Amino acid sequence: MSLPSSPPPPAGTTATAxxxxxxxxxRERGTVRVVLAAAAFFVWAPLAAFTPHEPGEAWRALIPLVVLWAGFEVVYALHVGVERIGRYLQVAYEADRVDLPAWERTAMRLATSPGADTGADPLFFRLFGLAALINLGPLFPQLHETARVAGGQIQLVVVVVLHVAYALRLFQARRFAAEQRARDLHAFQTIRNADWSGPTPPA
Incomplete structure (x- = not known):
């Protein structure tokens, strides 16, 4: 014999929850984003400093690059996820509710106010980019020696191409993040209007 199911909570309670x-x-993802960014640099720094770069072993520069790229992708995923949740809250709750805080829409308006730009870098774009340049640094004094080693030229090309691809990824992610708030806000508003534009069901 199955137990009777409990009644669903009131709509207001569910929405508030x-x-x-x-x-x-x-809040939690914002904290994790900063911690993981610090962890990525903490792991990358000794790899970049102590990985030997002998002539003909340019491929070793890819080891710290993998750490940088993985760390950035995690930071990026957390950031865009938080921004998307924020736009959902703005459309689903702050548009019509007066009993909840209005942080999301207020913050979005503040961002367009003169002098409101703090220069903060939520993706740590500058640090991840600078780390990539430092990562390539040890290769330059050994370019001629590495190029003369068998397979050295191929290694150099692969290493440089992957670092360029990483840099392009940084710029692409930064551009997307800069436009995300307006894009996601419009998308959620469109979804909401489409959901509410149908005929009213009969009583």
Whole structure:
């Protein structure tokens, strides 16, 4: 014999719980993003400093690059996820609710105000880019020696191409993040309007 199911909570209670959980998700992911960025640089630094770069072993520069790239992708995923949750909260709750804080829409308006730009870098774009340049540094004094070693030229080409691809990824991610708020806000508003534009069901 199955137990009777409990009645669903009131709509207001469910909505408030969702709002609180998503706000908590934003807070937690924001903290994790900073911690993981610091961890990525903490792992990368000794690899870049102590990985031997003998002539003909240019491929070793890819070891710290993998750490940098992986760290950036995690930071990027956390950031865009938080921004997307924020736009959902803005459209789903802050548009019509007066009993909840209005941080998301207020922050979005503040970002367009003169003098509001703090220069903060949520993706740590400058640090990840500078680290890539440092990563390539040890190769330059040995370019001629490495090029004369069998397979050295191929290694140099592969290493440089992958570093360039990494740099392009940084710029692409930065451009997407700069436009994400407006794009996601429009997308959520479109979804909401489409969901609510149908005929009213009969009573």
């Amino acid at each position: 969702e709002y609180r959980e998503l706000r908590a998700t934003i």
